[in-house]
Amino acid sequence: MSDSLFNRLGGEAAVDAAVDIFYRKVLADDRISEFFADVDMDKQAAKQKAFLTMAFGGPNSYTGEDMRKGHAHLVARGLNDSHFDAVVENLGGTLKELGVSDDLIGEVAAIAETTRNDVLGR
């Protein structure tokens, strides 16, 4: 029996290490930074942490419905596939910076991918 993705990535400590790096990348990315303006940064960081925990295959209780509700106001402002791709790219870049192998990055990207239609409200 193989160990879970979450444990292979390093569990909660890996999420803690990733969250600041990921958030900085997203804020500094001109393709998507506008969606993160005017938000409470502390609350946003908690949401990023919840998202990373889910993408890392960790314990979470997020539902498609949460994803739809949570992003509906951004979809109204034009959130589309190109922005979703940019977030996944920043996620990959974060993991690479932390020395995670390409195989594991692929598994994380695949989990993130499962949220695409809910995030984009389709």
Add this chain to the structure above:
Amino acid sequence: MPKIAFDGQEYLAEDGESVLDCLIRHNVSVNYSCRAGICQSCMMMMKEGTPSEASQKGLKDALKAQNYFLMCSCVAEEDITISRPGRDFQSMETDVLALDRLNADVLRVRLARPENYSYFPGQFLNLQNPDGVERSYSLASLPDDDDFLELHVRHIPGGKVSGWIHTVLKVTNRVSISPATGDCFYTPGQPGQNLLLIGTGTGLAPLYGILRDALRQDHPGEIHLYHGSSTAEDLYLIDELKALDVAHSNVHYHPCVSQGDPPQGMTAGRADQKALEETGKLGGWHIYLCGREDMVKSARQKAFLAGASLKDIYADPFVPAVD
């Protein structure tokens, strides 16, 4: 079985049951979302009892110091009393001890400290005028050294509370204040951690409290205070801050003036811009931002991008009153 007291009711927790699960089982309406100790939606304050380490994981040091905890990650081992964050607002009356002008627009208000009034320097209280209108003011005094509460009040044109304080209030009058609240105050943090304090206008009040609290606790790292205003006349406590800079080798006072040529010893430019330019990388720093909302917002993002952890950034934005 431990009892959980909340909103005047008591609930019995089952063995190993989290505080959140216990309240949900009893159909108590409370906020929660992830139930995994991450989203912080179910944060409460423990009034009696000690929160476990697990239930405070990921919270800011300033929240831990005030006994905040996450209900989903807390199994009560003893009887506890909990309340919603910031709901404990029973006001009290106290005397005005002194009113002194700090500059043309700013009055230093000293109030008698009510018995058992506890606070951390940098937290704020709400002060009420006789019409019942409330405004928040930060505490510049030190609870261990000062037997008064010190506030810095700028006269806002048309301000319902600041106008009353500046033109009507007299020494020996009584005023109504709330308990102190807020998470913008000094916590020791890591040994040798540097502090960056950035304030505009009366944003100096909490920073003056935080700076002296840090010195009182022998803060070992560097402490940089950037106080900014449009003109030199709008700055205040200049001599006191210069004296602290001279007396303590780790204190560095940077008065900043954003309009016109600054006088000798002051820097031209906005306090937040100068501070972020001159300090560079901020990984590991504790940062305090107090003053205009737009300054606080932009400085918070810039400090984070310069390497500061969000958990180490404390902010007290002055939000204009709308009533």
